[in-house]
Amino acid sequence: MRGPVRFEELGTTLVHEHLWVRSPELIVEGQEKWDEEREVAKAIRRMRELVDRGVNTIFELTVYGMGRNILRTARVAEAVPELNIIAATGLYTYHSLPFEWYHQGPNTLLGGPEPMVARFEKEITEGIGGTGIKAGLLKCALENDLSDGVERTLRAVAASHKKTGAPITVHTNPSKRTGFIAQRILEEEGIAPGRVIMGHSGDSSDLDYLCRLADAGFMLGMDRFGIRFIQSDETRVATVSRLVKLGYTExxxxxxxxxxxxxxxPQGVAEELAPDWNHTHIHDSVLSALLEAGIAQEQLDMMMIGNPRRYLSGVM
Ligand SMILES: [Zn+2]
Structure with a gap:
C-alpha cells in the first residue's frame, strides 16, 4: 500500500487477513458503536505485534461488500513501515451483485461490457478511488451455488487477472465442495491454477477434496487457524501435516x-467461541504445533515465504 515491493522482500507472509470487516449501512447511519481513533490505534498495535514475531507481509483481503476503507487501512500501513500490507480488489458476494452492476454488463438491461472488469483493473493499475493506492490481489467468493451474480464475479475476476497479472483468492466453502465449481469456471477462463488460492480449504479435513484441488495445481488456503467453531486447530494442524507427508508442501x-x-x-461471540482467533496466533501457537507434528522448518518456510512469493510473482 506504500508502493511497489520487490518479490524477494515479501518474506514471511500471511495470505488471508483483514483489519476491519464492517457493514457499510451500519457505519453510515452510526448504528454501530465505533471509535475511529481507538480502532486505528488497536490495528497499528496488532500489526506491530506481527512485525515483532517476524511477519513481513499480509494480504489484506477486505474488498467491496466487506466495508473496505482503504484510507483507514493506509493509516496503518504508514504507521507500520516494517510490514507490507497488500490491498485487494474484487467483490465479496454469496448471491447477487451490487445494484451499480446489476443492470449493466452482458445479458442485462443496459448491456455493454462487464463493468466489474474495468473497476478491478483500474484499482490494480491506477488505484482505489482517487487515492492512488493500488490493489495487488483479486478476491471473490463462492459460498453456496453458482448464482448469476457469483458467476459473473468469478469470470470478471478471471478476466481482470488476465489483464493485470494480480493473483486470485476465492473464498470457498469446502463443506459444499465449492472449490470444484471455482475450478471449473477458472479452468474455462484459462487461468493458471498456481495463481489461485482456494481460500478456507483448511476448514476441511477431506483429503480427497483437498488433494484433487492441489493435484489440479491450485493453492490450498489453510487460512483460518483459530476459528475453532468451524474446525479445531488440532484438526487443522493434522490436515496440514498429512498433506505435507503426501508431498503437497508447495x-x-x-x-x-x-x-x-x-x-x-454479535458482540462478544467471536471472543467466546474462538478466543485465540487473532493475527499472531500462528506465530504464538500453531507453528510450534506444526513442528511437533513432524513438519520441518524448511517446509514451514516454503508455506510462509516461498509459496506466497511464487503465487504473487507468477514465477513458478
Ligand atoms: Zn476473509
Missing part, C-alpha cells in the same frame, strides 16, 4: 482470516 499457504474488528457476529 500447495499450502497459512493464515488466520482474522480481523481486529468485525460487525458480522
Amino acid at each position: 500447495s499450502i499457504v497459512l493464515s488466520h482470516d482474522a480481523c481486529t474488528h468485525m460487525d458480522w457476529l
